[in-house]
Amino acid sequence: KAGVTQTPRYLIKTRGQQVTLSCSPISGHRSVSWYQQTPGQGLQFLFEYFSETQRNKGNFPGRFSGRQFSNSRSEMNVSTLELGDSALYLCASSTGTGSPYEQYFGPGTRLTVT
Amino acid sequence: GQNIDQPTEMTATEGAIVQINCTYQTSGFNGLFWYQQHAGEAPTFLSYNVLDGLEEKGRFSSFLSRSKGYSYLLLKELQMKDSASYLCAVRDRRRGGGNKLTFGTGTQLKVEL
Numbered sequence: 534k535a536g537v538t539q540t541p542r543y544l545i546k547t548r549g550q551q552v553t554l555s556c557s558p559i560s561g562h563r564s565v566s567w568y569q570q571t572p573g574q575g576l577q578f579l580f581e582y583f584s585e586t587q588r589n590k591g592n593f594p595g596r597f598s599g600r601q602f603s604n605s606r607s608e609m610n611v612s613t614l615e616l617g618d619s620a621l622y623l624c625a626s627s628t629g630t631g632s633p634y635e636q637y638f639g640p641g642t643r644l645t646v647t
Numbered sequence: 648g649q650n651i652d653q654p655t656e657m658t659a660t661e662g663a664i665v666q667i668n669c670t671y672q673t674s675g676f677n678g679l680f681w682y683q684q685h686a687g688e689a690p691t692f693l694s695y696n697v698l699d700g701l702e703e704k705g706r707f708s709s710f711l712s713r714s715k716g717y718s719y720l721l722l723k724e725l726q727m728k729d730s731a732s733y734l735c736a737v738r739d740r741r742r743g744g745g746n747k748l749t750f751g752t753g754t755q756l757k758v759e760l
Binding site for chain 1: 680688689690691692695734736739745746747748749750751752753
């Protein structure tokens with residue numbers, strides 16, 4: 534069974550630009566969650582999508598948005614990039630139902646904003 | 648919201664036992680997870696507790712006390728490959744269900760000879 538894939542793996546952008554990251558979950562998984570990981574803040578929850586609907590949302594500004602497609606693939610978009618957005622962005626997939634909702638993480642996209 | 652505390656760093660000897668503690672304050676609790684993350688890699692799932700008590704899985708065990716807002720991860724027969732960051736995460740109880748995990752900042756474990 535293929536794992537969670539994320540593209541691209543590395544990205545360099547400049548302030549003010551926007552970026553789109555992609556996540557393909559494990560086959561059969563309907564839930565995709567996105568996290569931002571930085572050395573200072575650790576892993577912080579951005580949002581979760583389940584069956585093409587945003588089911589949960591963290592405390593990030595509206596510049597961070599996402600969507601999920603009918604095949605469960607998900608994208609997240611960050612507009613008007615700031616230096617502080619430099620981070621590892623991880624997505625995690627799970628079945629989204631039942632318990633314990635074990636999440637499987639992808640390798641992440643390393644975003645550097647200059 | 649959630650507040651999660653765990654030690655920043657720990658050092659232990661190969662073959663020994665180490666206990667990594669995690670305390671949390673929550674407005675709604677629906678389970679506690681432990682993840683392992685090696686440098687430069689994605690977190691991998693270790694354990695899940697939703698009821699009080701001990702869950703054992705090979706060399707790894709996790710304990711939960713909901714009344715005390717406390718959990719620990721116990722690693723036995725430490726190996727060098729266990730050197731990693733260990734993340735404690737709490738899931739919110741939310742009406743819509745789903746996964747909203749709040750992570751601690753992680754405990755960096757170093758295993759020495």
